[in-house]
Each structure stands twice: as C-alpha cells, then as structure tokens.
Amino acid sequence: MSEKVHVLLSEEEVEKRIREIGEQISRDYEGRSVHLICVLKGGVFFTCELAKRLKIPVSLDFMSVSSYGDDTKSSGVVRIVKDLDEPLEGKDVLIVEDIIDSGRTLSYLMEVLRQRGPKSLKLCTLLDKPERRVRDVQVDYVCFNIPDEFVVGYGLDYAQKYRNLPYIGVVEL
Numbered sequence: 820m821s822e823k824v825h826v827l828l829s830e831e832e833v834e835k836r837i838r839e840i841g842e843q844i845s846r847d848y849e850g851r852s853v854h855l856i857c858v859l860k861g862g863v864f865f866t867c868e869l870a871k872r873l874k875i876p877v878s879l880d881f882m883s884v885s886s887y888g889d890d891t892k893s894s895g896v897v898r899i900v901k902d903l904d905e906p907l908e909g910k911d912v913l914i915v916e917d918i919i920d921s922g923r924t925l926s927y928l929m930e931v932l933r934q935r936g937p938k939s940l941k942l943c944t945l946l947d948k949p950e951r952r953v954r955d956v957q958v959d960y961v962c963f964n965i966p967d968e969f970v971v972g973y974g975l976d977y978a979q980k981y982r983n984l985p986y987i988g989v990v991e992l
C-alpha cells in the first residue's frame with residue numbers, strides 16, 4: 820500500500836539551509852577538526868550533505884539506534900543496534916541526526932556518549948519538532964523547526980519507505 824506524501828520542505832530549501840549550517844559549524848570549529856557521529860539510519864543523508872559543506876578537517880563514525888520500528892509512534896525503548904567503531908576521548912564530537920521528536924533517542928545517546936570522555940559534545944539536527952518533546956535535549960544546531968506531523972524523506976522513513984526522497988514530505992495517513 821502506498822500513502823500520499825506532500826512536500827513540506829523542497830530539495831532546494833533543504834540544501835540551501837544545510838549549506839548555511841555548514842558555514843556556521845565551519846566558523847565555530849575553526850582551527851579544530853570535528854568528529855561527526857552519524858546516527859543511522861535516518862541521519863545518513865543529512866550527514867553526507869553536511870560533511871561535504873564543512874571547511875574543517877572531518878572524521879566520521881556511525882552508530883545505529885532504533886526506537887520507532889515500523890510505527891509512527893516511538894516504542895519508548897531506545898536500542899543500540901550498532902555501536903561506534905572508535906573511542907571518543909579527547910575529540911570534538913558532533914552528533915548528526917535527522918530529527919529530534921520526543922527527544923528520547925537523543926537524551927539517551929547524549930548521556931551514553933558523554934560518559935566516553937569527548938573533549939566536547941554537540942548536537943546538530945536537520946529537523947526539530949519541539950511540540951512533541953517528552954525529554955529535554957540541548958540542541959546546538961537546528962536546520963528547521965517543524966510542526967507536529969509525521970515526516971519522511973532525506974533519510975526519514977515510514978515503515979522503512981521514503982528515506983530516499985530528496986525533500987521533506989508529510990505522510991497523509
């Protein structure tokens with residue numbers, strides 16, 4: 820079965836905003852390098868686009884966490900499906916995520932990663948849905964604040980579909 824999807828943020832809008840955030844991060848980390856943590860699977864498209872825009876040295880690692888399964892509601896339990904390959908000690912770490920919704924995933928992840936002794940730990944997200952927050956999360960870089968709707972595209976899925984859309988769309992359920 821296929822759902823209707825309408826455009827919320829066009830490809831051009833998303834790419835323009837990622838370039839802006841990339842410039843801001845490059846300025847903020849000037850003279851340093853940044854260790855990007857891509858939160859799989861949703862964060863993969865944003866991480867690639869953002870990394871290409873950074874003008875500072877970049878290293879990359881990947882972590883996979885899951886709490887939504889195939890549902891539009893979080894299960895409430897965050898599971899580490901794949902851990903990082905490298906230690907974080909002494910590194911300037913920037914977590915790159917597709918969306919902060921309830922905040923459960925990122926409040927859990929920030930706590931876990933903080934204990935690994937990074938020099939600094941910051942968070943960058945493509946989308947933020949502040950209305951839905953149940954856990955406090957300090958977000959350092961936000962590309963777009965969005966209303967309380969289930970969105971897909973640019974890495975975000977509905978039951979594993981639509982991650983490859985080059986724009987952000989709303990699923991009409």
Ligand SMILES: O=P(O)(O)OC[C@H]1O[C@H](OP(=O)(O)OP(=O)(O)O)[C@H](O)[C@@H]1O
Pocket residue numbers: 858859860861862884885886887888893916917918919920921922923924925976
């Ligand atoms: O703020 P929250 O309510 O925790 O929701 C945000 C998280 O949920 C989604 O991941 P999901 O668990 O669906 O895994 P996926 O990235 O593999 O799709 C999304 O990619 C975020 O990681």
Ligand code: HPA
Pocket residue numbers: 887918920968969970971975976977
């Ligand atoms: O709006 C959303 N869309 C897709 N995945 C998500 N995970 C949390 N919120 C969302």
Ligand SMILES: [Mg+2]
Pocket residue numbers: 861887888975976
């Ligand atoms: Mg998902």
